Amino acid sequence: MNQPLFLKLRKRLAVKPNATITLGDICQLYWDGDREKALARLPVYQVKPADGNLIIIDIMQVIKQIRRVHPELALEVQGAAHIVVEVLNPRKKANLLMVTLVWVLLFVGAGLAIMNFHTDVSMLQVHQRIHYLITGQASDQPLWLQIPYSIGIGLGMILFFNHIFQKRINEEPSPLEVELFLYQQNLDQYYIQHENKENERIKP
Structure with a gap:
């Protein structure tokens, strides 16, 4: 011993x-x-x-x-x-209707957020101005700028979240994963502080 x-x-x-x-x-x-x-x-x-x-x-x-x-x-x-x-209690089976409704809500909400941002910064006018500066001709729809820009938004989101569906691009954690990790740490500290009965004593 x-x-x-x-x-x-x-x-x-x-x-x-x-x-x-x-x-x-x-x-x-x-x-x-x-x-x-x-x-x-x-x-x-x-x-x-x-x-x-x-x-x-x-x-x-x-x-x-x-x-x-x-x-x-x-x-x-x-x-x-x-x-x-x-x-780990047994999880209930996901409700397909609820999952679909949440997916549609998030998809529409994300699309509206992007469109509202582009409206706020006058992105269409910026593209038109860039087109005019490069070509010397006015255009209401400079597609050669708008199409690559739209594809770039999608690629940028993929790189930001570091995932293509379930496949990870590289081993580096995404900003979302880091935030979830910090959130879990804060939750654990909260549980340790408030769920541990040894931390609470009432002196009669």
Whole structure:
């Protein structure tokens, strides 16, 4: 028992309903061989229906379970003090009518936003002016400018989101993925602050 147990809580874990969460599920462990494997199977938490879809496990709960089995074991704790456990409840089948309505709404809304932007900046007049400056002739519809410009908008959106349908163009995350990552981090911090009952104490 001379060698200390090094443990580090993971950031996030997804489990099925009624699952038993073990130490190896929520922690990275470093100890000595077979004892490390046995300790990784130590139950830490049993998921209950009353828990909902999010559970916050505190490092103190983990230490308490380890101390119950190895009371004299020296511990070296690294990393975060909490882990967010998401319970993956079965998803309902998507409503095709609702998906279609949302898709149409987003498509029309995006189109109107682009058209309103072009109206605000007088894009048609800009194209007409560029056409006149290059050719010396006036044109109400300079298609040789408008068509490549329209195609460029679509290509620009593909490059911005870094996806063609389900295929990623390169390994670099898109700005949308970065924003979603930051949003998820903020959500996790909120859950840790407000869902962890150990953070709330009322002194009588």
